Amino acid sequence: MDKRQLDALAGKTGAAVPLEGYRGVCDAMKIEALGFWLDDDLTILWASNWFYQKAGYTENEFCRQFSSLRQYYMAYPKEFRYIKCHLEEAAAGRLSDVELTVPIPVKEDRVVWGRMTATFSGMRSDGRMECRAFYKAIDSEFQNILKENYHLKEAAGYFKWVLDEYSGNAYIADMENYELRYINRAASETLQLPVEKVVGRKCYEVIQNLNAPCPFCTNHCLNKDGFYEWEYYNPFLKRSYMLKDRIIEWEGRECRLELSLDNFSPQYKLEKMDRERDAIMRTIPGGFARVDARDGKTVIWYGGDFLHMIGYTKEQFEKELHFQCTYIHPDDLPRATEMMNHSKETQMPTTAEGRILTRDGTQKVLTMTFCYVSAENSWDGIESFYSVGIDITKEREVQEQQRNALEEAYQVARVANAAKTNFLSSMSHDIRTPMNAIMGMAAIAQANLDSPEKIEDCLDKINTSGRHLLSLISDVLDMSKIESGKVSLAPAQVNLSNLIREVMDVCRPLINEKHQIFQMKIGRMRHENVITDGDRLRQVLMNLLSNAIKYTHKGGEITLKINERNSLVPNKCQYEFICSDNGIGISKEFLPYIFDAFARADDSRISRIQGTGLGMAITENIVRMMNGTIDVKSEEGVGSTFTVSIPMDICEEEESRSSRLSKVTETETAVEKKKDGLFGRKVLLAEDNDINREIVEELLQMHHMIVDSTENGKMVKEAFEASAPGDYCAILMDIQMPVMNGYDAAAAIRKLPREDARTIPIIALTANAFTTDAVKARSAGMNDHLAKPVEIERLLEVLQKWIGQPV
Numbered sequence: 001m002d003k004r005q006l007d008a009l010a011g012k013t014g015a016a017v018p019l020e021g022y023r024g025v026c027d028a029m030k031i032e033a034l035g036f037w038l039d040d041d042l043t044i045l046w047a048s049n050w051f052y053q054k055a056g057y058t059e060n061e062f063c064r065q066f067s068s069l070r071q072y073y074m075a076y077p078k079e080f081r082y083i084k085c086h087l088e089e090a091a092a093g094r095l096s097d098v099e100l101t102v103p104i105p106v107k108e109d110r111v112v113w114g115r116m117t118a119t120f121s122g123m124r125s126d127g128r129m130e131c132r133a134f135y136k137a138i139d140s141e142f143q144n145i146l147k148e149n150y151h152l153k154e155a156a157g158y159f160k161w162v163l164d165e166y167s168g169n170a171y172i173a174d175m176e177n178y179e180l181r182y183i184n185r186a187a188s189e190t191l192q193l194p195v196e197k198v199v200g201r202k203c204y205e206v207i208q209n210l211n212a213p214c215p216f217c218t219n220h221c222l223n224k225d226g227f228y229e230w231e232y233y234n235p236f237l238k239r240s241y242m243l244k245d246r247i248i249e250w251e252g253r254e255c256r257l258e259l260s261l262d263n264f265s266p267q268y269k270l271e272k273m274d275r276e277r278d279a280i281m282r283t284i285p286g287g288f289a290r291v292d293a294r295d296g297k298t299v300i301w302y303g304g305d306f307l308h309m310i311g312y313t314k315e316q317f318e319k320e321l322h323f324q325c326t327y328i329h330p331d332d333l334p335r336a337t338e339m340m341n342h343s344k345e346t347q348m349p350t351t352a353e354g355r356i357l358t359r360d361g362t363q364k365v366l367t368m369t370f371c372y373v374s375a376e377n378s379w380d381g382i383e384s385f386y387s388v389g390i391d392i393t394k395e396r397e398v399q400e401q402q403r404n405a406l407e408e409a410y411q412v413a414r415v416a417n418a419a420k421t422n423f424l425s426s427m428s429h430d431i432r433t434p435m436n437a438i439m440g441m442a443a444i445a446q447a448n449l450d451s452p453e454k455i456e457d458c459l460d461k462i463n464t465s466g467r468h469l470l471s472l473i474s475d476v477l478d479m480s481k482i483e484s485g486k487v488s489l490a491p492a493q494v495n496l497s498n499l500i501r502e503v504m505d506v507c508r509p510l511i512n513e514k515h516q517i518f519q520m521k522i523g524r525m526r527h528e529n530v531i532t533d534g535d536r537l538r539q540v541l542m543n544l545l546s547n548a549i550k551y552t553h554k555g556g557e558i559t560l561k562i563n564e565r566n567s568l569v570p571n572k573c574q575y576e577f578i579c580s581d582n583g584i585g586i587s588k589e590f591l592p593y594i595f596d597a598f599a600r601a602d603d604s605r606i607s608r609i610q611g612t613g614l615g616m617a618i619t620e621n622i623v624r625m626m627n628g629t630i631d632v633k634s635e636e637g638v639g640s641t642f643t644v645s646i647p648m649d650i651c652e653e654e655e656s657r658s659s660r661l662s663k664v665t666e667t668e669t670a671v672e673k674k675k676d677g678l679f680g681r682k683v684l685l686a687e688d689n690d691i692n693r694e695i696v697e698e699l700l701q702m703h704h705m706i707v708d709s710t711e712n713g714k715m716v717k718e719a720f721e722a723s724a725p726g727d728y729c730a731i732l733m734d735i736q737m738p739v740m741n742g743y744d745a746a747a748a749i750r751k752l753p754r755e756d757a758r759t760i761p762i763i764a765l766t767a768n769a770f771t772t773d774a775v776k777a778r779s780a781g782m783n784d785h786l787a788k789p790v791e792i793e794r795l796l797e798v799l800q801k802w803i804g805q806p807v
Contacts, residue, residue, distance in 0.1 A: 023048055032135040037128050038091055038120070042069035042084060045130065054135070056107030072105060079103055083116075087131060091120055104135065113138055168261040173203040175219060175247065175254045180206060182250070190237065190262070203256075209236040219256060222247050227259075237262075286366075286390035291325065293344065293372065293383040296337055299323045300384060309366075309391055311358025320359075329355035329363070336368065340385050344372040353392070364393045434465035441465070470789060476614065489625060490775050493651060494534035496525075496575075500562070503538055507545045514554045523563035527573060531649035536622050543619045544579040544642050551640075552583030565645075572647050580641040586634035594632055595620040619644075678799055681729040682706040686716035686745065687765070688737045692788070696732065696765070699792045712737040713745030720749055725756045729803050733782065735766035735773075742766065743780040750781040761802035765790060 026033040026048035035045040044067060052059050066072040073080035083102060090098035097119045103111040114135045121130040160182075163170045169187040173180050180203050188195050191206060204210045204217075221228045227244040234241060239262040248257045287306030292298040300323075307317060310327045321327065328336055332354040343350040349371045356364050366389040375383040445458040500520075511518050541560075548558045561578040586594060595616050623630045628646035683700065687693040688711050697707045708728070710716040717740070720731065731749070735742035746762050764777040764785045774785035784798050 026050065032114075034133045034135070036069060036131055036133070038087060038131050039128065041067075041071075042080075042087075042131075044068055044072070051135065054104065054106070054112070075109065076103060076105065076111070087118060090118070091129060096120070101138075166259065168259055169241075170257070170259050171203065171207070172248070172250050172255045172257050175256050178202045178204060178213060181253070181255060207236070208234065218245055221245075222256060224248070286388055289387045289389070291340070291385040291387060293340070293385050296340055296385070297325050299325060300382065306389070309364070309389060310356055311360060311362065316359060327356050327358070329357055331355070336370075339368070340370045340372070343370045343385065347372065356389075364391055365396045366390060367392050431469065434469040437465035438462050438469070466789065488772055489533040489536060490772075491531050491533055491649075494530055494532050494537070496528045496530060496562075499534055499538055500541075503541045503545065506542065507549065510546070510549045511558070514549065514552070514556075516549065516552060516555065517557045519557070519559045521559060521561040523561065523576075525562065525564045527564065527650040529651035530573070530575070531651065532646070533626065536626065537646070540619050540622055540644060541577060541579075543615045544577070544644070547615060548579055548581040548583065548640075552581045557582050567647060569647070571650055573650050574645055574647050577644045577646075578641065579644075580639065582639040585636040585638050585640055586632070587636045591632070591634060595630075677803060678796060679704045680706065681803065682708065682727060683799070684716060684719055684723075684728045684731045685709045686711075686713060686732065686737065686742065687734045688712055689734075692734075692790075696790055699790065699795070703792070703796060713740030713742055713748075715739075717745050717748050717752075720757075720760075721752055725754060728760060730761040730763060730799055732763055732765050735764060735777070742782075743776065746777075746780045746782050761799075763798055763802070765795075 023033075023046055025031075027050065030050055031048060032051040032054050033048045034051050035047070037043045037045065047059075047062070049059070052062050055062060057065075069083065070080055073083070079102060083100065086098055086100055097117055100116045100118070101113065102116050104114050105111055114137050116133050116135050118131050118133045121132065123129050163182070163184045166184055167186060169190050170182075170184040171180055171187050172182040180199055180201055183191070183195055183198050188198065191198065193206070198206055204212065204214050208214055216232070218228060218230065222245050224247045227246045229242075229244050231240065231242050233239070241260040241262050244259045246257055248255055250257075286304060287309040288302060288304045289299050289306055290301040292300050302317075307314060310317070312321065312327070317323070325333075325336075335352060336354055339350045339352045349369055351367065351369045354366055354368050356366055358364065369388045371386045373384050373386060375381050378384060441458040441462045445455045445462075448454040448458075504520075507518075545558070545560065552558060559578075559580045561576075561580070563576040563578075565574040565576060567574050620630050623644055623646065626646050628644060630645075631643045632640065633643075634640035683705060685693065685696055685707050687696060687709065693709050693711075697709060700707050708719065710719050713733075716731065716733065720728065731746075733742040733746055737745075740748075742764060749757055749760075749762065751757070761784070762782045764774075764782050765788060766773065766777075766785070767788045777785045783802050786795060786798060
């Protein structure tokens with residue numbers, strides 16, 4: 001655009017050109033032009049379409065947003081003052097035009113640089129003057145230079161302006177020679193010296209009134225990355241100062257920047273309060289953030305443990321995340337936005353849990369609280385969400401572990417409940433089967449009273465079914481005792497030879513019935529007399545052998561191996577009992593559950609075999625109580641091997657002869673003991689149940705014994721007390737009776753003032769069948785303990801054992 005064109009557009013060639021005429025000419029000539037009043041705000045009058053296009057707006061958009069250059073340059077107030085100042089100076093000097101290099105704000109917060117030529121149309125009658133500005137683009141290289149210089153000058157100027165406006169003291173001193181290169185107005189007032197009399201002098205002379213560098217100088221503590229904060233009382237200025245120091249570049253030199261607040265300034269107290277606030281905030285286990293509510297994504301401010309919580313350093317957060325909330329888990333971001341909007345709508349704080357992703361990919365769970373503050377109530381006019389985040393990852397992990405534990409416990413309980421339900425169903429069948437046999441055989445016997453052979457057969461089957469029913473009940477009660485923790489061991493001296501013989505005496509008929517081949521193999525045995533709970537060990541071996549017999553087909557093979565192994569513990573040995581068979585074996589699927597209570601394999605081959613699914617569970621629990629171990633190896637269709645290893649105390653005396661256990665392998669059966677010593681002897685019976693009393697009376701009388709009966713403990717004591725010495729050879733005592741129970745009755749008899757009260761055998765006959773019951777009976781003064789139902793052979797053996805022996 002030449003001078004003639006400029007003058008024409010400025011209206012200097014003749015008659016005034018209407019406003020629309022200017023625009024039309026500028027649009028036709030593709031000129032970026034703008035008209036405005038030279039008033040306080042530089043109110044915009046018109047603009048060409050090419051100017052709107054350069055600014056990135058449509059005419060309507062531009063006019064709606066900007067009515068003056070002050071508004072147009074709102075983000076660049078310094079540039080606005082620069083333009084206005086030069087225009088006013090040119091107008092005052094009656095210059096026809098002025099040319100400036102200025103930034104032109106463009107939509108989306110960008111600027112482009114250009115040359116602005118402004119002309120003046122002369123003073124109007126109302127005192128206003130119109131300016132007409134014409135813009136011309138400059139090349140890109142020059143643009144970049146201008147931008148760089150602009151930013152550098154802006155930064156330097158802004159920094160100095162900030163220091164000038166800082167309410168506290170600020171000075172800059174050379175790190176090498178200590179010369180002061182700058183002080184702000186506040187420092188000048190504190191020192192009561194003008195700036196020109198301070199700059200160039202040594203900092204320690206002016207501030208500390210010293211002739212040499214301060215002995216407490218902190219230059220060695222400073223760096224360029226952050227402030228070094230400390231407090232100091234200045235005796236020269238007679239004030240306490242809160243100081244912040246760091247290294248900066250100043251006019252090409254490495255210098256020390258020091259900011260300080262004295263104890264007389266309100267800023268000092270505010271700084272103290274800020275430090276106290278920061279200390280309090282650091283004690284809260286969380287982070288704080290202020291989020292711009294205009295986009296809901298930009299973090300304006302953060303504090304507390306925020307950076308550590310999200311796993312970023314300050315530089316990483318600024319350069320990688322660009323102050324954005326992208327650390328929130330993508331799946332939880334909509335929820336967080338919803339909570340922020342809810343806080344804005346209700347004007348109430350909202351709280352929610354959400355996940356974040358740290359820089360290394362770790363996922364954390366936070367409790368996030370949002371509080372909305374409007375632009376009107378915000379100190380800087382920006383509406384914001386203030387957010388507090390507390391890391392609850394560990395708490396949620398613990399809760400998850402507890403939930404999983406509860407879930408596992410629930411599953412275990414559900415499985416156990418299902419097993420018990422199945423057990424009750426099976427037990428209903430297993431109990432009803434022998435009961436049906438007992439009742440059926442009794443009915444058949446009653447119908448065949450004239451046939452002794454038929455009656456004998458029925459009674460044999462009733463006896464067999466009754467024993468099986470007793471076994472079922474014993475297993476259930478035993479397991480109940482074990483689960484309730486009421487089972488205790490009763491260690492005593494046990495001869496393994498006798499114990500094995502007793503076990504074999506019971507198992508031999510079952511083996512012979514199925515024509516099975518049984519072998520016993522004795523390894524190295526040096527001690528047969530040990531200290532252990534013989535009843536429980538017998539129960540373990542009986543369970544192992546009875547299972548082997550039940551689940552091994554006719555003609556099969558069963559082996560019991562016994563070994564004594566050395567122990568590292570003095571006076572102890574490890575005894576190993578290995579029971580093997582070539583029976584049906586156990587499936588791989590059921591093997592892990594072999595020791596579970598109420599568990600039975602789902603196998604058609606064993607569906608007809610009687611059992612409760614408690615034998616192995618009871619066996620394992622007993623072995624563990626005895627500090628032993630039990631292992632099983634099995635292959636379906638091949639057989640099973642159970643290995644029980646139990647530590648036992650050995651008796652003091654050594655075996656002087658060869659082990660007697662080998663004799664147990666002989667096939668001969670025990671000869672029935674003679675019970676001639678019981679013929680015609682009288683016993684005193686205490687039993688409150690009429691049927692049970694009748695059974696015992698009848699059984700003993702069948703063996704030519706005399707029975708006197710009573711109904712409770714008090715009566716049996718009185719009957720014995722009234723009898724002559726030696727009248728009774730023994731007392732058979734029920735435990736649970738009215739008036740006086742069996743324990744109290746036995747104790748009362750033992751206290752009677754007569755010689756035979758201390759020697760007469762008292763034998764418990766009771767349904768309390770556990771080992772603890774036997775121990776309690778002996779503690780009350782009884783000699784022995786027999787469980788109901790009464791087995792006459794066993795009762796006769798016990799009577800034979802105790803009659804004639806002292807207590």
